[in-house]
Amino acid sequence: MGEDEIAAVTDVLRSGWVAQGPRVAEFERRFADMQDAHHAVATSSCTSALHLALVVAGVRPGSHVVVPSYSFIATSNAPTYVGASPIFADVDPVTGNITAETIAAALTPETTAVIAVDQGGVPVDLDPIKALCEPMAITVIEDAACAAGSVYRGRPVGAGAEVAAWSFHPRKILTTGEGGMLTSTNAAWALRARRLREHAMSASAASRHAEVLSGPEEYAEVGFNYRMTDLQAAVGLVQIERLGEVVRRRRELAAAYSKEIAEIDGLRAVEDPSYGTTNYQSYWVEVREDYPVSRDGLLGALARAGVSARRGIMAAHLEPAYADHRGVVVPLPATERLTRNTLILPLYHQLLASEQQRVIDVLRDPAPS
Template sequence: MKSKDHLALHGGKPVRDSYLPYGKQWLDEEDVKAVTNVLTSDYITTGPIISEFEDAIASFVDAKYAVAFSSGTAALHAACFAAGIKESDEVITTPITFAATSNSILYNNGTPVFADIHPQTYNISPEAIHSLINANTKAIITVDFTGQPAEYEEMMDLAKKHGLIVIDDAAHALGATYKDQFIGSIADMTMFSFHPVKHITTGEGGMITTNNKTYYEKLLSFRNHGITRDPMKLKHSNEPWYYEMQEFGFNYRMTDIQAALGLSQLEKLDTFLARRREYAKKYSNAFEKMEEITVPFQQHYSNSSWHLYIIRLNLNKLKTERTEIFKAIQKENIGVNVHYIPVYLHPFYQQLGYQKGLCPNAESLYQEIITLPLFPKMSEQDLDDVITGVKKVISYYSIY
């Protein structure tokens, strides 16, 4: 008979002495030096390092253009603006994402329409999208959930057939590929996030990549109050001091300080990606034979960037619910999380009229998933501790 005190949850010794977060940045002396160099230069914002960072990201993902923003959310807001989303327009997106994805539609007075997910990949289902397209549909916002690319071939075909714009929320997917194409060069516009838990960080920050010059110019204008100094675009004067606000925009500029950090981090991205992929493989090897757990499914023609590693609990094999498992793993000093609450279940969206039951696959997934720690600065011992802790907890609650 199992003794309850073998679990930290019930007073036993935890697997780890110190707390391990689910995600964390990795900064070194080169990063500090890059930022310090900017702080002692002539420009600390809206200077030459911004365009260097933009060019580097565009080159990395094989896109023609890139525009930096103060955050990933600001970048998504700008992408929806550039797409021309307005009142009465519907935009189809996934509920398994951070609220910023659908919020960006609301910022532009559009209406989010939530499509259910594929039960294996957890990404938005092209079949579900197809069933929701109508005369008011203006765009699709995909999410490369956990770093695994969505089904772009099918979605881009759908978009072309119906005249829709595809915006990719690739906050999780810098460095991921779909059928040998980098994420960032496939959709009409792609957003990357540089929050500290992402693949590289600028503190806060975001980027839109695109191959469309019209979108590129709209993005540039939107992040700078809708103001232009371009003599070819000015309507009323060509005086050397003159500028015009030609549309309604925001102050969404990234600073040179952030961009310098991003450039330095980008040099280490290949190493960061390799570690994430190595650790994800070790997790899957450790858990794939456990009947109580379903490990992430990966399409053979995609290469995930592994922002998150999510296990799905087979609750019919366990004596308790997800909450108890979650708390027990936390008691082992392992920082687990849940990604995500379906967006339309948040109180704000409920007030807008969205109701439970809208996307059954997404709601079922939400009840059964736990995010494990995954970040490049983890040590092999950290990884072993997570595996040991998860197995310890699952073993205790297993029905066998």
């Protein structure tokens, strides 16, 4: 965040229109252009975008939605909002993403959708997943929460998805404070999502206020309050301009980490898959059995050196919220290994070389002094 974001928000405040309005519409257009998407619908969060995606895709109560357990819990929660059940699939132990093979093992006769996550910004291999699901009329929803700036087979992540959901939470490298986006190649789905996010009104608040005497709006179905504000969108418009440089800098820092970690026995760092590039929204490391200390031991060593690292991605099926859930239909060994043995290292645009070296020094020698 910088002076440009402050100025953009100030301009919105001075305009007298701070709710969903012209800045949101411009942000949608700019984001769609950047991600090579047909339609973009701004929302209050990625979770609300996932919810809307399931609704417009026609996922019904009682149906099953295959999801990776190895993801932030919102990925699993969204299907429950529409009365469906998340069915947990395992992930590839290298990328941390679900694959066509792990999805196939988790399919049930009630499966109507799959949520494929670009975990930590690593692009999911979407084409084989679509090839598996589309002949069975199973909708593939891409959870691209972390992936703005990542590339899949030469195109921006999400470009090939029928519907995708994005996050602009402060942990993401393109942020609006809070906020999300739904993108889609399906014009009817995008139109319905646009109405549903605003209580399913037949005319938006912005369009009604543009008229001196507007006709009464109608509400054809039960909708939601999932709107983004112009204040948030103004920040997002500045952030879009920064994204390319931020991704370049993050990949530079990640390369410096990876060069050092490659020489340390017992550690494995996340890396680009063969079919794309990651924005390194999260730089995670797996602590293997031949490393001198456990994952939690390494977290403690980093903390003693004044380094704030974090445990790796959670496994939703191990959380109390899903303790009595019947969504585990296949073993999840890679999920459980990764959530138990990974941690996320500090990586941010302003990270100094001296700070990164402090992290690397601990990785090389984690033993207490």
